[in-house]
Amino acid sequence: MNNPVYLKDVVTLQLDENKCTGCGMCLDVCPHEVFKMNSRHVEKQNRDACMECGACSQNCPASAISVQSGVGCANALINAMLGRNGGECCCGPADNGKAANDKGCCC
Amino acid sequence: MGKDKFELPVIQEKTSCRCSTAAAESQKTIPDLNQSFVSGFVDTPSGRLPQVSSVLVWPDRWGSIKARWGVGRMDYSVNPGLYALGTPDNNSLVFVSANYKMSFDRLRQALAGRSGWILVLDTKGINVWCAAGKGTFGTEELVKRIESSGLKKVVNHRKLILPQLGAPGIAAHKVKQISGFNVHYGPIRAEDLPVYLDAGFKATAQMRIKTFPLKERAVLIPIELVEAMKAFLIIASVFFIISGIGGPLGFWANEGSSGFFAVLSLLCAIIGGAVLNPLLLPYLPGRAFSIKGFSIGIVIALILLCLRDINLSAWSERAEALAWFLIIPAMSGYLAMNFTGCSTYTSLSGVKREMRWALPLEIVCGSVGVIMWIGAILIA
Numbered sequence: 001m002n003n004p005v006y007l008k009d010v011v012t013l014q015l016d017e018n019k020c021t022g023c024g025m026c027l028d029v030c031p032h033e034v035f036k037m038n039s040r041h042v043e044k045q046n047r048d049a050c051m052e053c054g055a056c057s058q059n060c061p062a063s064a065i066s067v068q069s070g071v072g073c074a075n076a077l078i079n080a081m082l083g084r085n086g087g088e089c090c091c092g093p094a095d096n097g098k099a100a101n102d103k104g105c106c107c
Numbered sequence: 108m109g110k111d112k113f114e115l116p117v118i119q120e121k122t123s124c125r126c127s128t129a130a131a132e133s134q135k136t137i138p139d140l141n142q143s144f145v146s147g148f149v150d151t152p153s154g155r156l157p158q159v160s161s162v163l164v165w166p167d168r169w170g171s172i173k174a175r176w177g178v179g180r181m182d183y184s185v186n187p188g189l190y191a192l193g194t195p196d197n198n199s200l201v202f203v204s205a206n207y208k209m210s211f212d213r214l215r216q217a218l219a220g221r222s223g224w225i226l227v228l229d230t231k232g233i234n235v236w237c238a239a240g241k242g243t244f245g246t247e248e249l250v251k252r253i254e255s256s257g258l259k260k261v262v263n264h265r266k267l268i269l270p271q272l273g274a275p276g277i278a279a280h281k282v283k284q285i286s287g288f289n290v291h292y293g294p295i296r297a298e299d300l301p302v303y304l305d306a307g308f309k310a311t312a313q314m315r316i317k318t319f320p321l322k323e324r325a326v327l328i329p330i331e332l333v334e335a336m337k338a339f340l341i342i343a344s345v346f347f348i349i350s351g352i353g354g355p356l357g358f359w360a361n362e363g364s365s366g367f368f369a370v371l372s373l374l375c376a377i378i379g380g381a382v383l384n385p386l387l388l389p390y391l392p393g394r395a396f397s398i399k400g401f402s403i404g405i406v407i408a409l410i411l412l413c414l415r416d417i418n419l420s421a422w423s424e425r426a427e428a429l430a431w432f433l434i435i436p437a438m439s440g441y442l443a444m445n446f447t448g449c450s451t452y453t454s455l456s457g458v459k460r461e462m463r464w465a466l467p468l469e470i471v472c473g474s475v476g477v478i479m480w481i482g483a484i485l486i487a
Contacts, residue, residue, distance in 0.1 A: 003318060007394050007457040028292050028310070029274035031317035032452065052454040053240065055274035069275065070455030071240045073448025074396075074462055 003032060003049065011050040012068040017041050019064035026056035026065060136255045138186035138227070144212075149191040153257025158191040161219040163212055171209050175326055177333045183208045184232035189256040193222030197262050200304070202293075203249065203269045205230040205238050214270075217297035221304075224262065228252050239276035246278050250285045268308075271295045271315060319451045324385040327449045331381040335442055339377050343370045346480075353484040365427065365484060372411055376435040379403040380442025385449070396453070397465035400443025404436030411435075426483035433476030441469045 013034070020041035027035050027042065032049040035042040035056070054069025137154050139145075143166055145157040174180040184206045192202075192215055200223045204214045211227060228248050230238035238244035249267075253259065269277060271292045279290035294303045294314035303310050346369040347362065354361030380400050384391065391399035408431050418424050444465055447453040 003316060004389055004452050005394065006453045007460060010457045010460050011454050012456055025279065028315065029271060031272065031295060031315065033312070033316055049452070050454060051452050052456060053275040055239075055271075058276070058278045059274055059280070061280040068456065069240075071237070071448065072450075072453035072455045072458040074444045074458050074466075075448050077458060077462060078445075078466075 005046075005048050006051070006072070008048050011047060011052055012066075013044070013047060013050045013052065013056075014066045015042070015044055016064045016066075017043065019062045021062045021064075023061060025059045025061065029055035029059050031055070136188060136257060138188035138190060142185060144185070144208075145190075149194070151191075151257075152260040153189070156189055156191050156261075158193075159215055159225070161192060161215045161217075161221075163216050167208075167212050171212065174209060176329045180330070182232060185211050185227055187227045187229035187252060189258055189261065190225040190227060191222075192218055192225050195222040195224050198264065199223045199262065201226055201258065201262060201267050202300075203228065203267055203273065205233065205235040205244055205273075207232050207234045207238075210234045213297040214300075217300045221301075224258070226252060226256060226258060226267070235270050236272040236275075239273045242276050244273050245276035246281050246285075249277060249282055253286045253288060265289055266291060268293045268300075270297070271310070272317070317451045319388070321386070323451075324388055327446075328382050328385050331385065331442070331446065331449070332377075335377045335381045339373060343373050346370065346373065349481060350484055353481070355487050361484075365487075368411075368415060369480070372408075372431050372435055373438070375407045375411060376404060376438035377442065379407045379435070380439035380446075384439065384443040384446055388446075388450070395444075395461045395465060396447050396450070397440045397444045397461060397469065400440035401436045403443070404439035405432070407439065408432045408435040421487075423483045423487040426479050426486075430476045430480035430483060433472040434480065437469045437472035437476060440465065441473075444469070 015035075022037065022041045024037060024042070027037060031053065032046070032051060034044060034046050034050045036045040050067070051072060052067050052069050054067055057063075057065040057067050057069065138157050140148055140155070140157050142157065144159055144164075146160050147158040148155045149158050150156075170179070170183060174183045185208050187206050202214055202218070202223055203226045204211050206227045206229055211225070214225060228238075228244055229252070230243045230248075233241070233243065235244055265288045267282075267288050268291050272295055274292055277290060279292070282288055282290050291308050292310075293300055293308075294310045295317055296314070299310070299314045303314060347366050350366035350369055351358040351361050354365060356364065380403070383403050384396070384400050387403075388399065392402050393399055412428050412431065417428050419428065444461065447458045447461070
């Protein structure tokens with residue numbers, strides 16, 4: 001099955017090719033093959049496939065990648081709007097360390 | 108200023124309260140030996156560690172089934188800390204996992220026939236990927252857990268194997284800097300681990316891509332359905348009562364003409380959003396999940412109204428038919444939109460953009476539909 005793609009032209013992923021050292025760490029951690037290796041540094045080959053998980057920017061030793069990472073979960077956003085469960089999705093621990101929410105969602 | 112001073116003690120009290128629990132947790136270096144899945148123990152320089160096997164037994168599988176249906180799912184965890192898988196020695200590999208029991212079980216099951224150490228992070232009983240997104244499966248917890256578990260005394264190498272989907276929470280270079288351990292990102296799926304290990308820590312491109320195949324979508328259906336059913340019971344009762352007492356005939360005659368149909372329609376709308384949408388996800392039109400859900404809803408409404416053989420010459424019946432054309436797609440669209448959180452490829456920015464138009468549309472369609480339906484019942 002082809003890897004499905006969500007909405008076009010919406011992700012916040014940015015790559016500074018001048019900072020990139022070509023270590024290839026982002027190629028390892030990206031779950032959607034967003035990057036490919038050029039001769040000297042990586043470049044984005046499939047930006048729309050990015051799900052803003054933030055793995056690449058977290059693990060980039062050169063800080064060449066930036067993305068406003070977060071979980072793409074409508075339920076969490078609705079909870080945040082309503083001020084419920086601290087805006088968590090399904091899988092959030094509440095302040096008291098006990099399970100916050102039993103909403104079926106990402107886990 | 109005065110307000111700040113007044114509030115400060117309260118905040119401090121809360122913080123110190125939380126800190127003390129955290130401190131108590133981090134002092135507890137060794138996981139409990141009395142957990143149901145622990146088969147024995149191994150004595151190490153860091154103490155007596157629980158030993159587990161890669162064979163899952165019936166209670167493990169039953170726990171997993173229950174969690175999928177939402178039973179005990181928020182308390183399905185193992186103690187954080189270091190575990191021995193099989194009979195490892197000080198050269199054995201170290202695998203890092205979350206303390207959601209299903210994550211831990213998947214890992215040990217995948218390592219059948221091998222020995223190693225499993226370092227379980229405290230992710231509050233949440234799976235690796237979700238916890239990494241929240242940062243609980245994170246650099247800080249990993250570094251802390253390396254220290255508190257005594258890992259450095261148990262193994263004489265400095266190498267950790269992490270699941271690739273833990274990467275959103277971990278900065279490998281910082282872990283190396285702080286703890287001296289080299290982070291190796293293994294494959295996404297635990298079952299690919301043997302091939303990855305035998306290839307000398309090399310993952311194929313396929314191992315690094317998160318797909319969303321039918322099987323993975325299907326296992327998410329029960330929890331979606333259980334949640335939707337809670338809302339269904341309330342909404343359906345309201346429709347049932349309104350239709351019984353609001354219609355022109357006696358209670359049960361009214362139910363026969365509109366009440367049972369209403370309950371059936373609501374049920375079908377939920378099945379559309381919570382069952383059909385996950386199953387058919389890649390084949391449904393549109394990129395936005397709401398569009399996928401709306402399409403299912405429209406088809407369901409068409410089928411239901413055809414089966415009902417409605418008489419469109421009467422105003423009340425026309426209004427009722429139109430009401431269902433609004434309510435069913437609105438409900439399945441909303442449920443489909445909520446499935447973004449379960450999916451493996453939706454971005455936060457994308458979901459925000461979708462919700463900006465989809466949520467108002469769902470609310471308007473739903474409310475207008477309900478008003479029309481009530482109107483149709485009352486004028487009939």
